[in-house]
Amino acid sequence: MTRHSFIQMSKLSNVRGRISYITSHAKQENLYATYRTADHSFWSNLARESQQEFQRSGAEGKCIEARELIIALPEAYTQYEPQQVLEDFTEEFRRRYDVECVSALHHNKRKTNYHIHLIFSERRLLAEPEVKIATRSVFFDETGKRVRTKKEITGEDGQIRKGCAVIPKGGIYEQHLFTVKDGRFKSEPFLEEVKRNYTALINRHIADPEQHLRVFNPDSIYLPTKKIGKNNPKAAEIEADNAARQEWNRTADMALVSGIAEAKILEVKKEEIHQKASQSIKAHGWLPNLFRSIVNKAKEFLQNLIRQTELPPKPVLNLDMSEFRTMQKLMIRVQDRAREIRSLQEEVPKLKTQLAETKGIFKGRERKELEVKIRRTEEKISAMLEELPEILKEDGYPDVWAFMATYRKVEAVVEQYNRDLAEWERTVREKRRPAEKERHAPPEKESVRDQLRRLQAEGRTQKPKRKTHDMER
Structure with a gap:
């Protein structure tokens, strides 16, 4: 991680x-x-x-x-x-x-x-202390606030009240050793x-x-988690809060791999978490259980989007360029894992429906078996989501976001290369004279390869938008 x-x-x-x-x-x-x-x-x-x-x-x-x-x-x-x-x-x-x-x-x-x-x-520290000299008597009340007249600090007995002060003319009434x-x-x-x-x-x-450590980006698709300090009386509450945030982060990874645009995930995060949490705090104050409920509902909302989104087709290895082929193979691996996860995620609602329909005093054993199966399936989904970034880390990408951002850039470069190559082939076919053909050179595969290598290097070193421990201590 x-x-x-x-x-x-x-x-x-x-x-x-x-x-x-x-x-x-x-x-x-x-x-x-x-x-x-x-x-x-x-x-x-x-x-x-x-x-x-x-x-x-x-x-x-x-x-x-x-x-x-x-x-x-x-x-x-x-x-x-x-x-x-x-x-x-x-x-x-x-x-x-x-x-x-x-x-x-x-x-x-x-x-x-x-x-x-x-x-x-x-x-x-100032180079020289700044001293203010009283040109007339200066009066201060019990709070240290300057007042205009002596009467304002005089009691009913005609005496200066305790805690008040009078600085006579010529005295120092204010001194500064420091800047503002x-x-x-x-x-x-x-x-x-x-x-x-x-x-x-x-x-x-x-x-x-x-x-190497990285600075967390609060404007990313992910939610930050909190540090739990020693003897923190709210340790259990923070731990539960972190668990909800991590579930959202894993679902955001799944959404990226499933082809949902980063802008859409950010929109869901803003509308379903930030805005609703802000409204909740204004109405009820900070209620941890309510915030976790908001995050869980947002996660379910994003999961529904994933279910409604067809996974993009597997990349076709149609270009003999080793750098891009490596990325395509990685993409295939994460998409295959994403399909496995989605299959399990679709199984859970069916099992829960089956559990709800299994009623009666003689169905206890069957209900227990279903509950165990649901729990194990959910645990397996969570473990597979946690392992998803590790597939990419083997090739040097810090997380899912970094890989997907790089892949889209590389894909665009290769697509443009294929377009340029097709245009060149069309132009050459149309030219009838050999001399004309010689004037048109095909796009250089080497320059494209160099560009791919540069983009891959950037992708492996860029700052990820990932979960973090960067809040309370």
Whole structure:
């Protein structure tokens, strides 16, 4: 199965506490390295100024003092020196975005998840502190908000209320050590850019191309699955959710092989999953069972489309071009497997109908046999769907989508070659004089072969649109 990178970003409302947590050997059972680009005072000053700015703004909610990235590393990285790995990843971020960072390299308790925590500032230190001097007395209420007159902070007894402040003329009433927050850090394009950059950095140190990670494309035909963290109280719920998503993904593979256009699968995904889930959330809030029901109904909708769609005819090996012949043979293999799967899928409704019609107190044994047969058939279908991409992986294609996209391009090139060849033969037949014939050369098979090889190489290395673990941790 294609592996995707996991890079998640979260907001920090207590940056000093979070730094203490990720860098403490007492709090982390498997802590291998820590790294800082700025000292403790930087983060203390950052937290204080962020809170002051938040109070002055009058905004509700929590103050965001910094942000944190969690970057999952393949287990192959455990062979590298931890401190060097951590410094390389942290300095890469610092060089690219020019902000200060604190990072730590961990394993989870069961040592199944090797990952980096990278905390970064959204603000930068000013070259010189910005100081504001009061030209008259300045008044602040209990919340730290500036008010216009002393009367607004005076109690009924004529005294300044507790928690309020008065800055006399000539005093410093506001001071800035940092710039305002860099707005790009809260944008989706920033996180996508980080995912691409770190995925490329991770792959740079993995020798085997088959083990390279890829960035998941949320606009693909597939649904992403979720990571299940340690001691997660919703582990069972997430596992059930992932199972429903994986069933959809396998059905999407089957739809591609069955000749249903990618655009149509995307349309079903949008209308039957995204839109209905959005409507459900607006009406009822997030209900996991309801979401799984929506995904299952969408899967059944897509299965009905598959049943109504005739499988494309087997490719005819009519061109002596080894590259295309190899792809045609692969296409035949996956289509044959798809026919086997469809045959089993068509058998399940018949068995269920038979089960529903088997009633009566003396039919218990027969019902049980039917239930077992249905369960085994469904398990066999699931296993065969899971194995479908493996047929293509043997030839270097990462998944069904990558192969089908490449095959369609190659098919178009070969078809055009055949058209050009037919046109040449027609032209030559019509020319009567030998001199005229010599002016027309047949299309070069070698150039077509080179083009096919280029398309195949691209297909084997392009980013797949496949299921992933790229959501919650």
